[in-house]
Amino acid sequence: MTASARLTFLGTGTSFGVPQIGCGCVVCRSTDPRDKRTRCGAVIETASGTRLLIDTPPELRLQLVAADIDDIDAVLYTHEHADHIHGIDDLRAFTIRRATSLPLYGEAATLHTLRARFPYIMDEQFRPLPGTTRPEGTLMPIEAGVPFTVKDTEVLPIAVPHGRASVVGYRVGDIAYITDAKLLPDTARTALAGVRVLVLNALLRHPHPTHLSIAEAVAVAQEIGAERTLLTHLTHDNAHAALAAELPAGVEPAYDGLVVTCS
Template sequence: MKLTFLGTGTSFGVPQIGCGCAVCRSEDPRDRRTRVGAIVEDAGLRLLLDTPPELRLQLIAAQVDRVDAVLFTHEHADHTHGIDDIRAISVRRDGALPMYGPDETLRSLAQRFPYIFDAAMKPLPGTSKPEGFAHALEPGETVRIGHLDVTPVALPHGRIRVFGYRIGPLAYVTDAKELPEGALAVLRGADVLVLNALFRTSHPTHLSIGEAVDAARRVGARQTYLTHLTHETAHAALESALPADIRPAYDGLSVEF
């Protein structure tokens, strides 16, 4: 299995508009962070996790020209508003691109982008449109996508829930505030864990860096990667402060396991 981080930044991205801090001015390419998304590949199957606003540029940078399905974590704009970019993928498919996620997320996307999900909305001759087919998931109920078993995990994110995903040896969690016991039962045993880690200080809707380290210890994966990072944290400084089995991710990082 291969995991590629398309984007690892917070909703502002890094550099942040109008900011001249040291991280926003950093020449370390690992400090340039687009909004969070990832690709999971296994035996020819490709799953896209979220459709962040920079999706077109992210897929080009990762040399990805095809995906077989999309898994949405939640409806927030930094995780969904690149959805129109799937047109370049769906036009080459025989049928709409399958899209999985929480029911409320898929309903919200269908309201915001009806042309993607409504098969009755036909493009004019000589034009095209992105096409997606929604599959609502329930927490804890495993779905088979291709040859992979995917289990959604419900997690708190302020006033809404987000879905983390257990995909074979991978546990993927973003935008969560905590890992409840029910979620830990699904995530434990993973070889690789991905966790959001916002600030060094506490935040009402996201794990802090310290909370993410504690959560990683509770899951017990061989290797943990932190994502959803802000301009308050330089990659090199964070990497030097973390234990060897917990590392900050960066845009374009690929991990095989």
């Protein structure tokens, strides 16, 4: 049997998560498990077994346990916002079992923020007290549009605009993961040509200054023409079942724990 690449959605919510603190709306009170959305993150596992974690959201430990992810080869950071990086301490569970530090890939601005906020992870001179441990990461700078390799797997970072932040999505073979984009420039559309599984953020029903709306994401999905497009970074404005029922063929909302295979 031919091995398949796998995409696992660890979290599919916005920076607030769902349910949102202090909110009693229908979605926040929903009993549908697909309406429980932790902060955005994902894992791509290639047919050859390379396992790539995208971002380290605040609920990372819980997400990884739920998805039964016990090892990774690298972290691919999309950008520096807190909901995408502040679970970084949970990488310690991986690094205490590695002979070398974990490679952390990202653009210069993202790596600068990681070094500034978490110096104890990046500083090779820092030594924890005897009997204690710390996460150990090596910052690996990347440039949008320039492929790099993790083990035997080529990864293409794709630049997308997100307000004042610099953001990259990633294409790994036939799978592409784009989050926190306001639009897809021509360079991104070219990089996504022929992709079979596409992930796009879709924040709200009305326009937002830094994110694709649901209608905008659907329009982009139809232009790209992937076999399957999954929407992530969803708010409590949309119940999963209701949103799934109204989306066109080939486009669907993702949910925490969803696994998509691409053979």
